[in-house]
Amino acid sequence: MLRSMLALLLALGTSAALGADIGQIKVAKGTVTIERAGASLPAAIGTHLQASDVVTTGGDGSVGITMTDNSLLSAGPNSVLALDRYDYDEVTSTGRFDASLRKGTLAVVSGRLAQQSPDAMTVRTPSAVLGVRGTEFVVSVGDGR
Amino acid sequence: MAASRRAARYALLTLVAWLAGCTTNERIILLPEPNGGPTSLAVRQGAREVLLDRPYAAAELTLADPWRYDATPDEVRRAFGDTLAAQPERPAHFTLYFIEGSDDLTEDSKQTLERMFADLDKRAVRDVVIVGHTDTVGSDPFNDALAKKRADTVATMLAARGVDPKDIVAIGRGRRELLIATPPGIAEPRNRRVEIVVR
Numbered sequence A: 001m002l003r004s005m006l007a008l009l010l011a012l013g014t015s016a017a018l019g020a021d022i023g024q025i026k027v028a029k030g031t032v033t034i035e036r037a038g039a040s041l042p043a044a045i046g047t048h049l050q051a052s053d054v055v056t057t058g059g060d061g062s063v064g065i066t067m068t069d070n071s072l073l074s075a076g077p078n079s080v081l082a083l084d085r086y087d088y089d090e091v092t093s094t095g096r097f098d099a100s101l102r103k104g105t106l107a108v109v110s111g112r113l114a115q116q117s118p119d120a121m122t123v124r125t126p127s128a129v130l131g132v133r134g135t136e137f138v139v140s141v142g143d144g145r
Numbered sequence B: 001m002a003a004s005r006r007a008a009r010y011a012l013l014t015l016v017a018w019l020a021g022c023t024t025n026e027r028i029i030l031l032p033e034p035n036g037g038p039t040s041l042a043v044r045q046g047a048r049e050v051l052l053d054r055p056y057a058a059a060e061l062t063l064a065d066p067w068r069y070d071a072t073p074d075e076v077r078r079a080f081g082d083t084l085a086a087q088p089e090r091p092a093h094f095t096l097y098f099i100e101g102s103d104d105l106t107e108d109s110k111q112t113l114e115r116m117f118a119d120l121d122k123r124a125v126r127d128v129v130i131v132g133h134t135d136t137v138g139s140d141p142f143n144d145a146l147a148k149k150r151a152d153t154v155a156t157m158l159a160a161r162g163v164d165p166k167d168i169v170a171i172g173r174g175r176r177e178l179l180i181a182t183p184p185g186i187a188e189p190r191n192r193r194v195e196i197v198v199r
Helices: A002-017 A112-116 B002-021 B073-085 B107-121 B140-160
Strands: A023-029 A032-036 A039-042 A054-057 A062-067 A072-075 A080-089 A094-109 A121-124 A129-132 A136-141 B023-030 B041-045 B048-052 B057-062 B066-070 B092-097 B128-132 B168-172 B193-198
Touching (some): A062 A080, A062 B073, A094 A112, A094 B073, A129 A136, A136 B073, B023 B041, B048 B057, B092 B107, B107 B193, B140 B193
Antiparallel strands (some): A032 A039, A062 A072, A072 A094, A080 A094, A136 B023, B128 B193
């Protein structure tokens, strides 16, 4: 009984989190698209992002994103950046942020989540997991440049 | 027997050396903090971990191990110039202070407001988070309402300045997050504030 109630609560929690605004595209040049729930949407300056969005740039593209915890992510041309998981409690600054760079280049300035806890933010590449303790770094995967 | 074991070990060592030489084309470079503060990044590949803990400390991932090296500002410019050029404007933080019991700004804060407007004007697309606070004079319900009223006052000023209301979040936290800890019933000007993040 308790377990099924818990499962229901978890399901409700997840559906409430679906579609929540987690960040905004502040900079977009060239071709930038968002893959969301199987659809491909054009991404313009001002577009709001949701957890599980995958942001892709073309050969002429680059994109800059500000998350609600004040972290900044930017990707260069020919990049695929997935915002795999994002939970942020504005009041306590706690939660979890997992992103992955599947290819291309990424620059990160971490925000309040990583500041609050060294385990709260990770960035994955195909071969490694980066635990974000400090704030600014760059990552490249493949020959995207 | 010993010879074949040696041969097997040699083959294994050769394989490890070969794997270590095979790069995965993945690279991570830690950058300096703008204020020169400490920074670090843990790079975990399977069971192995290297810690990058000073500016330009870098790791190239091979099939066997993360290979630690020192990058240069020039390498960062060449490989990440476009990427860094796309970084959003950094969030800016402002604090406005209020006259006791009211949503009227203090004289000093009117200047801060002008600086905030100037910052807003240089951003192509803005979103703003406004959090109102009070001191400990009065009840919780009174302070919750006052904190929200202060945040809403600032939100109205920003909307009048052209910020889209749907890109403004205004909340009040009453007397729950004091900047200066005081007992109940203390009029403390530094607690009567609204904190604003402009992004």
